[in-house]
Amino acid sequence: xxxxAKAFGKPHPALVCFVTAGDGPTDAVLDALVxxxxxxxxxxxxxxxxMADGPAIQLANLRALGKGTTTAEVFRIASTFRERHPEVPxxxxxxxxxxxxxxxxxxxxxxxxxxxxxxxxxxxxxEEDAELGPFLRDAGVATIRLATPTTDAARxxxxxxxxxxxLYYVSVAGITGLQQAATASIEEAVSRLKAGTDLPVAVxxxxxxxxxxGAIAKVADGVVVGSALVELVGQHGDDAPAKVRELTAALAxxxxxxxxxxx
Amino acid sequence: xxETAHPxxxxxxxxxxxxxxxxxGRYVSETLMPLILELEKEYVKAKSDPAFKExxxxxxxxxxxxxxxLYYAERLTxxxxxxxxxxxxxxxxxxxxxxxxxxxxxxxxxxxxxLLAIRMGKTRIIAETGAGxxxxxxxxxxxxxxxxxxVYMGAKDVERQQPNVFRMRLLGAEVKAVKxxxxxxxxxxxxxxxxxxxxxxxTFYIIGTAAGPHPYPELVRDFQSVIGxxxxxQLLERTGRLPDLLVAAIGGGSNAIGLxxxxxxxxxxxxxxxxAAGHGLDKDHAASLAGGSPGVLHGNKTYLLQDEDGQIVEGxxxxxxxxxxxxxxxxxxxxxxxxxxxxxxxxxEALDAFQLLCRTxxxxxxxxxxxxxxxxxxxxxxxxxxxxxxxxxxxxxxxDIFTVADALGVEL
Numbered sequence: 001x002x003x004x005a006k007a008f009g010k011p012h013p014a015l016v017c018f019v020t021a022g023d024g025p026t027d028a029v030l031d032a033l034v035x036x037x038x039x040x041x042x043x044x045x046x047x048x049x050x051m052a053d054g055p056a057i058q059l060a061n062l063r064a065l066g067k068g069t070t071t072a073e074v075f076r077i078a079s080t081f082r083e084r085h086p087e088v089p090x091x092x093x094x095x096x097x098x099x100x101x102x103x104x105x106x107x108x109x110x111x112x113x114x115x116x117x118x119x120x121x122x123x124x125x126x127e128e129d130a131e132l133g134p135f136l137r138d139a140g141v142a143t144i145r146l147a148t149p150t151t152d153a154a155r156x157x158x159x160x161x162x163x164x165x166x167l168y169y170v171s172v173a174g175i176t177g178l179q180q181a182a183t184a185s186i187e188e189a190v191s192r193l194k195a196g197t198d199l200p201v202a203v204x205x206x207x208x209x210x211x212x213x214g215a216i217a218k219v220a221d222g223v224v225v226g227s228a229l230v231e232l233v234g235q236h237g238d239d240a241p242a243k244v245r246e247l248t249a250a251l252a253x254x255x256x257x258x259x260x261x262x263x
Numbered sequence: 264x265x266e267t268a269h270p271x272x273x274x275x276x277x278x279x280x281x282x283x284x285x286x287x288g289r290y291v292s293e294t295l296m297p298l299i300l301e302l303e304k305e306y307v308k309a310k311s312d313p314a315f316k317e318x319x320x321x322x323x324x325x326x327x328x329x330x331x332x333l334y335y336a337e338r339l340t341x342x343x344x345x346x347x348x349x350x351x352x353x354x355x356x357x358x359x360x361x362x363x364x365x366x367x368x369x370x371x372x373x374x375x376x377x378l379l380a381i382r383m384g385k386t387r388i389i390a391e392t393g394a395g396x397x398x399x400x401x402x403x404x405x406x407x408x409x410x411x412x413x414v415y416m417g418a419k420d421v422e423r424q425q426p427n428v429f430r431m432r433l434l435g436a437e438v439k440a441v442k443x444x445x446x447x448x449x450x451x452x453x454x455x456x457x458x459x460x461x462x463x464x465x466t467f468y469i470i471g472t473a474a475g476p477h478p479y480p481e482l483v484r485d486f487q488s489v490i491g492x493x494x495x496x497q498l499l500e501r502t503g504r505l506p507d508l509l510v511a512a513i514g515g516g517s518n519a520i521g522l523x524x525x526x527x528x529x530x531x532x533x534x535x536x537x538x539a540a541g542h543g544l545d546k547d548h549a550a551s552l553a554g555g556s557p558g559v560l561h562g563n564k565t566y567l568l569q570d571e572d573g574q575i576v577e578g579x580x581x582x583x584x585x586x587x588x589x590x591x592x593x594x595x596x597x598x599x600x601x602x603x604x605x606x607x608x609x610x611x612e613a614l615d616a617f618q619l620l621c622r623t624x625x626x627x628x629x630x631x632x633x634x635x636x637x638x639x640x641x642x643x644x645x646x647x648x649x650x651x652x653x654x655x656x657x658x659x660x661x662x663d664i665f666t667v668a669d670a671l672g673v674e675l
Contacts, residue, residue: 048575049449049560051456052292058443071572096290096559101573123290123559127280131288131559148294150463155297173294174461 003089004117004142004165007039008200012256013217014039016202017248018093018226020060021077022046022069024233024240030081032241033229034088036248037256040202041081042120042224045074045094052122054177056227059234071098075114082115091118091144091165100131108135118142118165129162137164147193149173149181156196166200166222167193171207177227180206187219214254223255273527273602276593281477284599286592289476290559294460303478305383310485315378322374323489326407329371331490332359333497333653338623343643353507353646355639357656358494358522361628367658368490368518369400373469375486377404380467387466388412391455393420393448393514394584394631395427396658397471402436404469412436415454417447420583427662445577448514448587452561472515473591476562480591487521494653495525502651508642509534510654512634513605514549514585516594518657523603533604536594537638539580540607549578550607551590552598565592581610581670582630584658608637614670616640617660629658630666 007014017038019029023046033041046064050057074092081090092111099107099121111119119136126145133143142165150173151159160167169189171181186203193201203216204224213223232247233240276283281303289299309315323329336355344352360368380388388405390412392398398414405412414431418440421428431438444450459468473483491509498506509526511519513536526532541548548554551566558567560575568576568588578588597603608616616636620628628636635654643652660667668675 048444049453051453051561052294052460054457062444065574097567097569097575098573101558101569101571122292123562125289125291125293125296127289127296131564146293148292150294150297152297155300159293170294172461173463175457178461 002117003087004040006087007089008166008221010039013220013258014200014202014222015213015252015255016040016042016204016222016224017229018042018044018224019229019233020044020046020057020064021074022064022067023060023230025238026077027080028241029233029244030077031084032245033248034085036245037252038248040222041088041090042093042226043074043078043090045071045092045098047095047098050095052175054175054227056177056231056234060230063234075110078116079114089117090115091120091142092116093120094122096121096124096131104132104135108139108141111136111141112139116141118144120144120146120168122146126158126162133162144168146170149189156193160197163197163199166202167197168224169193169201169203169220170205171203172205174205176205178206180212183215183219186216190220210250210254213251214258217255217258225251273597273600274524276596277477277481281481283593283596285557286564286595287477287480288564289562290564291476291562292460294463298463299476301383302379305379306478306482309379309382315382319375319378323371327364327370327374328362329489330493330497331362333494333501334359336624339620342619342623343640344648347644350648351644351646352648353643353650353652355643356498356506356651356653358490358653360490360518360655360657361632361659365396365400365403366661367396367400367629368487368521368655369397369471370403371489371521372471372483372486372517373400373404375482376467376469377408380410380469381408383467385465385467386410387462388469389415389455389458389466390469390471391415391448391451392471393417393451393586394582395420395424395431395662396584398436398438399427399430399434401469401471402431402434405436406434413458414438415441415451415458417445417451418442419446420448420451423666424583424662447577447583449575456561472517473520473593474515474561474563474565474589480563480593483517484520484524484593487517488524490518490521490655491523491525494522498651498653505529505532506651506653507533507646508650508652510537510635510639510652512537512585512631512657513590513594514539514587514631515589516591518655520591520593522655527602534602535638535642536603536605537634538605538607539582539585539634540609541579541581543609544607547579548607549580549586549588551588552594552605553607555588557595560589563592565595566590581613581666582634584629584631585634606638608634612637614667617667626656627660628656629660630663632657
């Protein structure tokens with residue numbers, strides 16, 4: 001069973017935590033996420049033009065690039081994480097250009113070698129899957145697809161066709177970190193998605209607090225938190241790991257116990 | 264279907280998935296995909312709707328002021344012949360798209376896109392702008408049709424294009440200065456995409472150049488092709504034949520593709536696209552074809568200025584309208600097929616050409632077409648006297664006088 005399947009196969013919903021590679025003391029921040037109870041790590045690949053991201057993650061991208069974070073450094077972070085945490089799934093999230101620049105086959109190979117379990121490429125929809133998807137899946141790396149409030153019933157099968165690992169439901173039409181959707185609409189959307197797939201469904205965009213995360217965890221297989229963690233890294237720099245561990249622990253408690261309190 | 268009719272045509276791109284060879288495509292987030300598909304569907308319908316065509320043409324004729332004149336630049340031609348060998352020195356003709364309402368070719372496309380927006384029931388318009396010409400043109404059509412309009416503009420461009428910022432505001436648009444990144448056109452486009460993704464239900468994004476996700480490169484080209492269609496007819500009527508060479512400046516490449524496309528299947532017509540070489544191709548520049556490599560940005564695969572990790576590198580040009588690290592995907596394809604030749608002109612060459620046109624023809628061109636004129640200056644002398652060059656004078660230079668004064672060390 002893959003690391004992702006195991007993480008989503010736990011008896012409780014999964015907490016998925018996002019931080020940007022190269023922003024702050026990334027190795028220590030990743031350890032803090034695991035210590036705090038994160039079930040899946042999303043590692044953002046910095047890009048000069050993060051079109052789908054709100055201000056918090058835009059700034060994190062700039063900070064990381066400003067420090068000279070390269071693609072090689074992203075894979076160093078991933079592979080050393082894998083050595084320290086053999087069981088915790090790690091997925092890369094980012095934009096197409098840095099992923100395909102040296103060739104999709106090269107990128108897929110690096111992912112496999114570094115112990116990366118999946119890739120979320122924000123600007124490669126199913127229509128352009130051929131650019132990257134087949135290379136990743138052939139290398140045993142999951143291609144995690146995004147579904148959004150604008151993904152209607154007619155389109156959903158096409159999205160699911162090349163989706164592996166888990167499905168990431170973007171709960172609001174918008175960019176990362178800003179507004180949050182009502183829990184009722186998320187519940188309805190998740191059940192619609194689950195009718196079409198056996199993949200676990202994680203919900204993200206705009207989830208900031210343990211309360212919000214807990215409410216979403218009641219109706220989903222996983223909850224993604226990004227901007228709130230990234231802001232802590234931005235504010236606290238080298239001192240961020242302790243703060244990140246604290247928030248992650250609170251989020252993990254809320255997410256992991258959400259279905260108990262619902263019962 | 265087209266392929267059967269024209270097996271060797273350069274004019275039947277893109278394919279049904281929006282690809283020009285390996286370029287183009289639809290590299291957008293999932294939130295935007297359904298909207299892009301809807302736009303494509305609506306555009307296909309509009310193209311075959313006589314009422315759409317009629318309204319577009321009526322606005323171009325009576326609001327924009329088309330057809331734009333074709334002008335024989337006699338004094339410039341004579342000036343260039345002075346340095347040429349005997350029997351050399353081609354005739355230089357200009358397609359005068361700077362005489363359009365709002366002062367550039369940008370309005371052609373904006374008229375077409377706002378009609379599509381209205382067909383789709385969208386009630387809010389957004390756009391990105393570099394030099395401000397596309398922003399002004401978008402604000403203009405938004406005012407004409409009574410729709411609210413937000414224009415994203417890099418903070419650095421807001422500073423260097425103050426007259427256009429004020430024009431947009433007069434036209435009722437809200438100009439949002441984008442401070443992210445290098446605060447120029449690329450960043451304005453990122454911000455417009457972020458707005459769009461959050462407001463897909465009611466907002467239409469009027470992209471200003473023949474780039475972005477399919478169907479934008481195709482529809483912008485189609486709306487701008489009025490330039491080449493008119494030029495073709497006018498040249499045939501005035502010179503009795505097709506031109507030997509077409510020349511146009513290229514940032515994203517909408518004025519160039521508009522001029523070139525109707526001639527692509529005329530094998531004797533050569534074409535030259537002119538990128539901005541900035542301080543020089545070995546220094547800071549904005550020549551994606553000359554100094555870049557294929558990659559994915561802003562919804563399409565095309566030549567980009569980028570580093571060894573695929574991070575986008577900022578372009579530089581004295582012309583804010585050419586200061587973009589990418590280029591429309593059809594140009595990338597036309598370069599690779601060899602149908603169009605691409606060259607570049609530096610800031611200095613463009614400034615010289617700017618002044619040359621002012622003095623010889625009494626026309627103050629924008630800095631964008633000044634790059635095309637700089638290329639004309641180089642090639643006209645190498646062509647025979649009976650050869651015909653047609654260059655696109657895609658914008659007028661009123662907006663640029665402060666930049667030019669600054670570059671020439673003149674205090675206004």
